[in-house]
Amino acid sequence: MATVDSPLPRHDDLKADFPGLHQEIRPGVRLTYLDNAATTLKPWSVIRAVQAYDSEYPANVHRGIHALSERATEAYEAARETVARFVGAAEVEEIIWTRGTTDAINLVAQSWGRTFLREGDEIVLTDLEHHSNLIPWQMLAKEKGLILRFAEITDDGRLEDEAVERQLSDRTRIVAITAMSNVLGTVTPLDEVIAMAHDRGAIVVVDGAQGVAHHAIDVGKLGIDFLAFSGHKMCGPTGVGVLYGRRELLEAMPPAWGGGSMVTRVTREGAEWNDLPYKFEPGTPPIAQAIGMGAAVEYLSQFDAKALIAHERQLMDHAHRLMEDIPGVRILGPSPDHKGGILSMDIESVHPHDLAQLLDREGVAIRAGQHCAMPLHQRYGLMASARASAYFYNTTEDFDRLAEAIRHAIELFRDRRSRRSG
Numbered sequence: 001m002a003t004v005d006s007p008l009p010r011h012d013d014l015k016a017d018f019p020g021l022h023q024e025i026r027p028g029v030r031l032t033y034l035d036n037a038a039t040t041l042k043p044w045s046v047i048r049a050v051q052a053y054d055s056e057y058p059a060n061v062h063r064g065i066h067a068l069s070e071r072a073t074e075a076y077e078a079a080r081e082t083v084a085r086f087v088g089a090a091e092v093e094e095i096i097w098t099r100g101t102t103d104a105i106n107l108v109a110q111s112w113g114r115t116f117l118r119e120g121d122e123i124v125l126t127d128l129e130h131h132s133n134l135i136p137w138q139m140l141a142k143e144k145g146l147i148l149r150f151a152e153i154t155d156d157g158r159l160e161d162e163a164v165e166r167q168l169s170d171r172t173r174i175v176a177i178t179a180m181s182n183v184l185g186t187v188t189p190l191d192e193v194i195a196m197a198h199d200r201g202a203i204v205v206v207d208g209a210q211g212v213a214h215h216a217i218d219v220g221k222l223g224i225d226f227l228a229f230s231g232h233k234m235c236g237p238t239g240v241g242v243l244y245g246r247r248e249l250l251e252a253m254p255p256a257w258g259g260g261s262m263v264t265r266v267t268r269e270g271a272e273w274n275d276l277p278y279k280f281e282p283g284t285p286p287i288a289q290a291i292g293m294g295a296a297v298e299y300l301s302q303f304d305a306k307a308l309i310a311h312e313r314q315l316m317d318h319a320h321r322l323m324e325d326i327p328g329v330r331i332l333g334p335s336p337d338h339k340g341g342i343l344s345m346d347i348e349s350v351h352p353h354d355l356a357q358l359l360d361r362e363g364v365a366i367r368a369g370q371h372c373a374m375p376l377h378q379r380y381g382l383m384a385s386a387r388a389s390a391y392f393y394n395t396t397e398d399f400d401r402l403a404e405a406i407r408h409a410i411e412l413f414r415d416r417r418s419r420r421s422g
């Protein structure tokens with residue numbers, strides 16, 4: 001993201017970029033969208049980029065010498081270059097298109113992990129991990145006899161670097177860590193964790209699904225070995241994501257799956273792999289989606305990264321104050337100065353699914369459930385939580401509406417209990 005000293009545009013100007021914000025859920029009930037940790041809304045520039053591909057040059061890439069194919073290839077590879085600059089990759093070939101964060105982490109596990117890990121090797125994870133950064137390692141551990149170790153979080157949801165350090169040993173080969181929790185919003189100390197892991201000779205795999213969308217992550221400055229993230233968490237299309245990997249690691253890895261485009265020569269007996277990044281991109285890629293993701297990155301790059309972070313911090317400060325004034329609301333996770341724009345809650349006597357349904361009646365969209373993080377909910381003794389998540393186009397007024405809707409829901413359930421007891 002850009003780092004120039006410039007404030008965010010006026011909200012009305014930002015809102016004009018997002019057609020999804022201009023709607024009523026039902027007559028007279030306008031949308032308040034607070035489910036951004038699941039999927040962000042798309043600006044017109046992204047929508048139009050995808051439409052242009054579909055309508056003007058809907059051809060395959062790398063496989064034709066006609067004009068439409070050449071135009072598609074140019075746009076597709078330009079998007080890769082845009083993403084490479086956005087995350088600070090040294091070379092554009094270090095950017096691999098995937099179907100999303102989950103696909104990218106599985107690629108590392110199935111290729112690097114299967115090739116270089118041996119029985120008894122250890123992988124360090126944290127209590128904060130999304131299933132996407134947990135289950136691939138569990139599957140690999142079962143297959144190869146690996147040991148999984150977990151850095152525990154504090155009661156208020158913070159991850160201290162000492163907690164990670166306690167789990168490191170001479171057998172640690174991978175540290176797999178989220179940059180930002182999708183449930184608590186906790187921002188992890190990547191600088192310290194990466195340095196400690198590298199001192200032990202381990203590589204670091206970062207789940208950047210939330211982190212890349214909300215904070216500037218420079219893989220070169222941080223020394224990240226692998227970074228996985230998704231387009232739809234950052235104003236882009238669904239069905240596309242990125243794996244960044246250091247060239248020397250990617251060069252040493254075999255393909256995780258085979259097909260067209262990822263080879264230079266094929267015989268009945270075998271095949272020779274293509275160069276990076278194509279070695280890991282078999283078949284027809286997500287062309288429209290990659291072009292759309294490039295447009296999303298271009299859109300985000302116009303904003304000052306510090307201004308985006310400050311805006312979310314302001315929203316979380318406001319949200320915390322509102323929720324702390326509502327009896328029965330328990331905020332999960334750390335204070336706003338230790339997290340991004342995510343507010344997860346447990347509300348006494350109101351199930352999260354019931355709450356989400358009642359809030360939807362008032363046009364407030366949140367997420368209810370375990371958010372693909374069951375062990376984290378077990379850590380808090382919860383079956384589910386209610387999550388409101390912000391992005392830069394949200395305002396304090398959105399959280400005012402959330403608080404008002406929660407009060408209404410609590411009152412409704414209180415009245416129901418009174419009628420039953422009476």
